[in-house]
Amino acid sequence: xxxxxxxxxxxxxxxxxxxxxxxxxxxxxxxxxxxxxxxxxxxxxxxxxxxxxxxxxxxxxxxxxxxxxxxxxxxxxxxxxxxxxxxxxxxxxxxxxxxxxxxxxxxxxxxxxxxxxxxxxxxxxxxxxxxxxxxxxxxxxxxxxxxxxxxxxxxxxxxxxxxxxxxxxxxxxxxxxxxxxxxxxxxxxxxxxxxxxxxxxxxxxxxxxxxxxxxxxxxxxxxxxxxxxxxxxxxxxxxxxxxxxxxxxxxxxxxxxxxxxxxxxxxxxxxxxxxxxxxxxxxxxxxxxxxxxxxxxxxxxxxxxxxxxxxxxxxxxxxxxxxxxxxxxxxxxxxxxx
Amino acid sequence: xxxxxxxxxxxxxxxxxxxxxxxxxxxxxxxxxxxxxxxxxxxxxxxxxxxxxxxxxxxxxxxxxxxxxxxxxxxxxxxxxxxxxxxxxxxxxxxxxxxxxxxxxxxxxxxxxxxxxxxxxxxxxxxxxxxxxxxxxxxxxxxxxxxxxxxxxxxxxxxxxxxxxxxxxxxxxxxxxxxxxxxxxxxxxxxxxxxxxxxxxxxxxxxxxxxxxxxxxxxxxxxxxxxxxxxxxxxxxxxxxxxxxxxxxxxxxxxxxxxxxxxxxxxxxxxxxxxxxxxxxxxxxxxxxxxxxxxxxxxxxxxxxxxxxxxxxxxxxxxxxxxxxxxxxxxxxxxxxx
DNA sequence: CTGAAAGCGCTAACAT
DNA sequence: ATGTTAGCGCTTTCAG
Numbered sequence: 091x092x093x094x095x096x097x098x099x100x101x102x103x104x105x106x107x108x109x110x111x112x113x114x115x116x117x118x119x120x121x122x123x124x125x126x127x128x129x130x131x132x133x134x135x136x137x138x139x140x141x142x143x144x145x146x147x148x149x150x151x152x153x154x155x156x157x158x159x160x161x162x163x164x165x166x167x168x169x170x171x172x173x174x175x176x177x178x179x180x181x182x183x184x185x186x187x188x189x190x191x192x193x194x195x196x197x198x199x200x201x202x203x204x205x206x207x208x209x210x211x212x213x214x215x216x217x218x219x220x221x222x223x224x225x226x227x228x229x230x231x232x233x234x235x236x237x238x239x240x241x242x243x244x245x246x247x248x249x250x251x252x253x254x255x256x257x258x259x260x261x262x263x264x265x266x267x268x269x270x271x272x273x274x275x276x277x278x279x280x281x282x283x284x285x286x287x288x289x290x291x292x293x294x295x296x297x298x299x300x301x302x303x304x305x306x307x308x309x310x311x312x313x314x315x316x317x318x319x320x321x322x323x324x325x326x327x328x329x330x331x332x333x334x335x336x337x338x339x340x341x342x343x344x345x346x347x348x349x350x351x352x353x354x355x356x357x358x359x360x361x362x363x364x365x366x367x368x369x370x371x372x373x374x375x376x377x378x379x380x381x382x383x384x385x386x387x388x389x390x391x392x393x394x395x396x397x398x399x400x401x402x403x404x405x406x407x408x409x410x411x412x413x414x415x416x417x418x419x420x421x422x423x424x425x426x427x428x
Numbered sequence: 429x430x431x432x433x434x435x436x437x438x439x440x441x442x443x444x445x446x447x448x449x450x451x452x453x454x455x456x457x458x459x460x461x462x463x464x465x466x467x468x469x470x471x472x473x474x475x476x477x478x479x480x481x482x483x484x485x486x487x488x489x490x491x492x493x494x495x496x497x498x499x500x501x502x503x504x505x506x507x508x509x510x511x512x513x514x515x516x517x518x519x520x521x522x523x524x525x526x527x528x529x530x531x532x533x534x535x536x537x538x539x540x541x542x543x544x545x546x547x548x549x550x551x552x553x554x555x556x557x558x559x560x561x562x563x564x565x566x567x568x569x570x571x572x573x574x575x576x577x578x579x580x581x582x583x584x585x586x587x588x589x590x591x592x593x594x595x596x597x598x599x600x601x602x603x604x605x606x607x608x609x610x611x612x613x614x615x616x617x618x619x620x621x622x623x624x625x626x627x628x629x630x631x632x633x634x635x636x637x638x639x640x641x642x643x644x645x646x647x648x649x650x651x652x653x654x655x656x657x658x659x660x661x662x663x664x665x666x667x668x669x670x671x672x673x674x675x676x677x678x679x680x681x682x683x684x685x686x687x688x689x690x691x692x693x694x695x696x697x698x699x700x701x702x703x704x705x706x707x708x709x710x711x712x713x714x715x716x717x718x719x720x721x722x723x724x725x726x727x728x729x730x731x732x733x734x735x736x737x738x739x740x741x742x743x744x745x746x747x748x749x750x751x752x753x754x755x756x757x758x759x760x761x762x763x764x765x766x
Numbered sequence: 767c768t769g770a771a772a773g774c775g776c777t778a779a780c781a782t
Numbered sequence: 783a784t785g786t787t788a789g790c791g792c793t794t795t796c797a798g
Contacts, residue, residue: 095547095791097790097791097792098791098792099791099792107768107769108768108769108770109769109770109791109792109793110768110769110770110771110792110793110794111767111768111769113791113792113793113794114768114793114794117793121767121768122767122768123767123768126767126768140544140545141791141792142486142547142790142791142792143491143545143546143547144482144485144486144491144547144790144791144792145486145774145790145791145792145793146791146792146793147482147774148480148482148483148486148773148774148775148776148790148791148792149773149774149791149792149793149794150774150792150793151774153481153482163507163508163510163511163514164504164507164508164511165504165507166502166503166504169501169502169503169507170501170502172501173501173502173528176501176526176528180542185525185546186525186526187523187524187525188514188524188526190511190514206478207478207481208481208523209433209480209481209482229476346711346714349714350713350714353716373684373711373714375688376684376687376688376711376714376715377714377715377716378691378715378716433775435774435775435776436775436776437775437776445784445785446784446785446786447775447776447777447785448776448777448778448784448785448786448787449783449784449785451775451776451777451778452777452784459783459784460783460784461783461784464783464784479775479776480774480775480776482774482775482776483774483775483776483777483790484775484776484777485790486774486775486776486790486791486792487775487776487777487789487790488776488777488790489790
């Protein structure tokens with residue numbers, strides 16, 4: 091039902107020229123006569139000619155498309171990272187196809203296949219929370235299709251990646267709690283197989299050691315990243331014989347849910363329990379009290395990932411897989427300051 | 429740097445067959461011998477053959493791609509709508525290219541051009557808040573490129589669209605306030621040229637009339653949708669000689685900002701001032717008090733928009749532009765119940 | 767200065 | 783049962 095797009099052939103026929111002449115005229119080829127160039131360009135403008143990207147792609151054997159897989163599309167964190175990717179992609183003439191794994195390993199594999207069918211020239215991926223085996227990337231790595239992981243990463247000795255300074259950030263949070271007087275600092279973490287969990291736990295434990303605090307199993311909860319498990323974990327912490335006086339949520343959503351449960355149980359934040367999140371979603375400022383959180387440079391993370399990817403496709407040689415570590419910043423608000 | 433993709437030609441040469449035989453064998457064409465089919469399919473599997481979508485697109489003159497323009501990518505509202513669009517698109521074998529206008533009229537026009545260069549087969553658009561003239565869609569409408577607007581719409585007599593029952597929802601909010609005892613009900617609305625503003629203002633005024641309340645200019649604030657203007661508008665309302673006893677924010681973000689300002693000014697919600705938002709973002713449950721809000725069926729809105737679009741490209745005849753109006757539901761929480 | 771021809775990967779009508 | 787050819791839109795030798 092869409093009208094026929096005008097092609098070089100249409101212009102050539104109308105002007106009594108050959109297709110190649112028209113093609114050259116549009117590119118100001120030095121061989122072509124001035125008046126021919128003008129005639130061609132005028133008609134092209136008048137008829138609103140634009141080159142057919144499919145034909146170009148076929149000719150050049152490139153789709154100018156990169157694929158992105160994120161665990162979900164509806165949180166600020168990923169949306170903001172995608173914005174960063176899109177900006178760099180657009181500036182370099184690339185299109186972006188975005189897929190969501192919906193935090194499912196199976197869906198992640200489907201996304202991968204689908205993107206390969208589309209002949210994407212590269213892939214930027216954040217693992218689903220279920221993903222704890224990584225063979226589905228074998229093909230991509232073997233075929234040298236450019237690939238970059240961000241935030242939740244794997245196979246970092248083979249694949250470039252972008253992450254936050256998770257360990258350092260968690261260390262700082264622990265320190266911040268300690269300086270505020272906390273002595274029983276709890277951590278609601280994600281699935282153990284995720285690097286973000288492992289790294290943040292390490293930083294958390296670094297902090298405990300540094301502050302001379304005991305590392306207690308009770309205070310470290312590994313959960314799936316869902317509102318329900320966040321609430322359960324909080325309840326568990328609040329039902330300990332000695333409840334924590336500080337809770338660190340591995341992301342803001344977890345912290346929000348913890349906040350609700352803490353209030354519901356009748357405790358005051360930060361007087362009874364200090365609370366800190368991770369990501370610094372806009373909504374950290376709408377809660378009462380406002381949530382202290384680690385500012386995660388999301389837009390930059392997207393940009394960095396896209397840049398790493400484009401660099402890979404440009405290099406002839408295999409690039410030594412690098413990891414870009416982005417600095418975070420602890421934004422202190424009232425949820426952690428008595 | 430990516431390895432060469434295997435083509436029908438590669439398979440044909442290896443097997444000493446012609447390209448067309450291979451093509452037919454893969455489709456189980458009845459003319460082709462059983463053993464030939466098997467040989468071809470085996471090699472295709474072994475070499476991991478997949479058809480080149482560019483070649484197919486060129487042949488069939490279709491990109492199987494639809495373009496989406498949203499005002500931003502980082503709010504739950506649009507992210508969720510995009511999810512709905514993607515689902516329907518994927519189920520029908522379409523790709524989706526997402527663009528953000530960043531609430532700018534100029535950027536919106538750029539997005540449009542860029543998408544047309546990509547030869548999208550259809551467009552789903554939510555207007556930027558700056559957009560108050562609509563000639564940039566002339567070409568698309570004239571060329572009969574399928575187009576659907578959602579939420580913030582225009583030219584509804586020419587273009588199909590999906591909206592919420594804005595007027596009805598606002599009427600219900602006003603009623604709800606009145607029943608809770610409110611008599612000076614304020615509305616922080618968006619730019620006047622947006623349909624969502626106009627319709628919600630109408631519903632608001634319907635409600636005031638129904639409840640026998642005076643329609644006061646002071647209580648209706650038109651603003652640009654930004655956190656800053658939301659705060660200013662709230663301050664203005666709070667500095668009136670007689671301050672409002674209820675405030676309706678045109679979206680949750682506006683309501684969140686109003687909540688902060690109201691608290692800062694020392695008023696209690698809902699005792700002094702009731703508050704209601706619109707969209708029902710997840711974060712409505714993390715504020716204190718939790719925010720009453722209109723549940724806006726975002727995922728369904730995306731689905732509907734995509735369905736309307738696909739229907740357009742399938743129909744031979746021009747479809748009479750229809751408008752799908754989605755039901756909303758007022759979710760009552762503590763910000764509006766004394 | 768311009769045109770003809772080949773080729774990117776694929777399908778389908780037309781041979782054989 | 784299989785091959786040949788033309789063509790989708792474009793660029794790029796190679797020939798005039």
